[in-house]
Amino acid sequence: MAARLLSRRPRRRAPKRAGPAAEVRADGDEPGAAPEREVLAVCAGGGTGYDIGSLAVASARSWAAGGREVLLVDADASGSGLAKRLSKATHKAFSPSERGMPSLIAARRGIEADSLREHCWTLEVGGGSLWALFAPTHPSGARRSARWLADHAGELAALRAHRWVVVSLPGLPDEIHVELLERASVTAIASQVSDASQLMALRQAADKYAAGGWQRSNARLIIEGQAGISDAIIDAETGIAVVGRLGQVRDSALLGGRARLGDRRVLAAIDKIAAGLTEPPAETVLSSPRLGRPPAPPSRSLRRKKRGHDAA
Structure with missing residues (x-):
């Protein structure tokens, strides 16, 4: 099981300059060994609160806290400023213009494991290591970077020979998402599914992804909040297994900032879900402790009472 996501060391108010990615040995590398790693794509399916x-x-x-060597790739085509928000949450400075997708593209060397660390920032975790490759903040630059990543999707997938890879794909599904999702070994789709309209939006997103050749069997659903629709119905309508449910959590806690008690409970649920993403879908559902199990169907006595009330 992955170790706790967040360190408890005091945070300094003044931002520190984060260092470049340190050169480390990939986890599990032994003479003659070929460790099995994953390429995880994280995207949205319809509405999402995260x-x-x-x-x-x-x-x-x-993943990194569990001892793995991980690469985080920011493939946001809209320019949401992940590096800036991460800097604010962790009180460290991360600048894509200094190291990131712009410098990688300018190097004209493609995505090579040996030179990739020159364009990445190191995020502090316990156990393994985490490199971050950030996209530009400006929308036009972010779009060009995402398009470049899609054109080099094969090279990105080949990095699993050296590191575990997590690709962030915010925004609505488009051709860039599909090309990158085709190369992912597993996809985590976050979505709110509390009513029929949100279920329809999720199904439409899944259909659009699948139209480009993406395999539903590689996907897992993370449901946000207490879903009013059962996992069995969601699975039947979308063809995607639900692996977990999460409650409310502050964005800064997700990014590695100081976490409150409620945040830590949800982060612990994310640990369980992240560990389960590398396994085949299970019949049981991993749920956030704040939410518990999905609601059970009404008992026979409650149904009889409701029918009597409706008749009256």
Whole structure:
């Protein structure tokens, strides 16, 4: 099980300059060994209350805290400023213009494991290591970077020979999402599914992803909040297994900032979900302790009372 996501060391008010990614040995590398790693894509399915980039950071931190060597790739095509928000949450300065997608593209070397660390920032985690490759903040630059990543999706997938990879794909599904999702070994889709309209939006998003060749069997659903629709119905309508439910959590806590008690409970649930993403879908549902299990169907006596009330 992954270790706790967040360190408890005091935070300094003045931002510190984060260092470049340190060169480390990939986890499990032994002579003649080929460790099995994953390429995880985190995206949205219809409405979502979480920032997808923040959820990707929390998943990457969870994997890294368990001793893995992880690469986080910011493939946001809209320019949400993940690096800036991460700087604010952790009180460290991360600048994509100094190191990130712009410098990687300018190097004209593609995505190479040996030189990638020159363009990444190191995020502090216990156990393993976490490199972060940030997209530009400006929407036009972010779009170009996401398009470049899609064109080099094969090279990005090949990095699993060296590191576990987490790709953040915020925004509505488009051709960039589909090309990157095709290369992912597992996809985590976050969505709110509290009514029929949200279920329809999720199904439409899944259909659009699948139209480009994406495999539903590689996908897992993370439901936000107490869903009013059962997991069995969601699975039947979308063809995607539900692996967990999460309660409310502050964005800064997802990014690695100081976490309150309620945040820590949800982060612990993310740890369980992140560990389960590498396993085949199970019949049981991992739920946030704040929410508990999905609501059980009404008992026979309650149904009889409701029919009597309706008749009256």
